[in-house]
Amino acid sequence: MSAEAVERGITVFLVDDHSVVREGYRRLLERSSGIVVIGEAANASDAYGEFQRLNPDVVVMDISLPGASGIEAMRRILARDAQAKVLMFSMHEEPIFASRAFQAGALGYVTKASAPEVLVDAVRAVARGTRYISHDMAQALALQSVGAGGSSLSVLSNREFEVMRLLAAGDPVAVIAEKLQLSYKTVANHQSAIRQKLGIETSAQLVQLAQRHGVLAGKD
Numbered sequence: 001m002s003a004e005a006v007e008r009g010i011t012v013f014l015v016d017d018h019s020v021v022r023e024g025y026r027r028l029l030e031r032s033s034g035i036v037v038i039g040e041a042a043n044a045s046d047a048y049g050e051f052q053r054l055n056p057d058v059v060v061m062d063i064s065l066p067g068a069s070g071i072e073a074m075r076r077i078l079a080r081d082a083q084a085k086v087l088m089f090s091m092h093e094e095p096i097f098a099s100r101a102f103q104a105g106a107l108g109y110v111t112k113a114s115a116p117e118v119l120v121d122a123v124r125a126v127a128r129g130t131r132y133i134s135h136d137m138a139q140a141l142a143l144q145s146v147g148a149g150g151s152s153l154s155v156l157s158n159r160e161f162e163v164m165r166l167l168a169a170g171d172p173v174a175v176i177a178e179k180l181q182l183s184y185k186t187v188a189n190h191q192s193a194i195r196q197k198l199g200i201e202t203s204a205q206l207v208q209l210a211q212r213h214g215v216l217a218g219k220d
Contacts, residue, residue: 009034010127013056015047015073016040016089017065025060025089025119032120042066044073051077051084057127060119061106063090063097067179071104072162078105087126089119094214096153098137104158108132153213155197163190167203168210 012029014022014037026037039054041047043065051059059077063070074086087108088101098109108126110119114134125132156164159180166176177187200206 009036010058010123011036011038011054011056012123013038013047013051013054013059014040015042015059015065015070016062017042021062028116028119029060029123035120035123044068044070044076047073048076048080052080055081057085058123059084059086060089060123061086063088063092063101069162069165071100071106071158072180074101074106075104075158085126085129087122087132089122092214093136095137096213096215098133099154100158100161102131109137110134111137152198152209153215156194160190160194160197163187164194164198164206164210165215167191167194168207168215 012035014025016022016025019042022040022042026040029035029037038056039050041050044067047059047061047065047070059074061070061074065073070088070090074084074088077084077086086106087110088098088106089110089112090097091112092098093111093113101109107129108122108131110122110132111134113136118134122132122134153161153164162180163176166179171179173187173191174184176182177184180187195201195206198206198209200209
């Protein structure tokens with residue numbers, strides 16, 4: 001961080017679609033010396049716009065947002081500023097989510113099952129440019145790396161995973177195209193590739209697979 005950033009403290013931008021949850025994060029972080037929350041957003045579109053305006057040191061981003069996911073929001077932010085530092089803070093404890101987040105450019109991943117001080121430690125680490133993984137997720141990723149917790153969804157690209165998540169949630173191709181700012185044809189091609197890679201033929205099979213892997217787990 002710059003000398004100016006050190007003087008003012010670590011500036012944090014919170015992205016979560018629940019205002020009560022954001023308020024809890026804000027209070028937790030601002031009780032810690034040297035951390036200041038400078039803004040909030042509830043969806044991917046607002047997150048991108050506010051990031052450009054605020055230029056925070058760290059973005060604390062929930063994966064499960066209405067419409068485009070936190071991973072998609074992060075992708076847009078990093079396309080704008082490759083130096084942006086994003087910490088994913090999510091209810092999802094399945095390693096596939098952490099893997100996708102890191103592949104897309106996240107510097108940290110903390111589950112909401114972690115102790116409160118873990119989020120504070122993670123924000124400080126990410127602000128320094130250091131990768132941070134909460135202990136429970138680190139264990140899950142370690143198991144996955146030795147074949148004990150793998151996922152058939154790993155065959156999908158990051159974009160295909162995002163499209164698959166929205167398809168499984170019931171969004172039609174046209175709506176997904178609008179949410180992800182893609183053409184209808186591109187999304188339709190992704191849909192075909194997803195079905196081929198996963199060996200499924202129907203929407204019901206896709207939903208069942210998504211449920212089995214925790215992709216359609218309840219919202220935070």
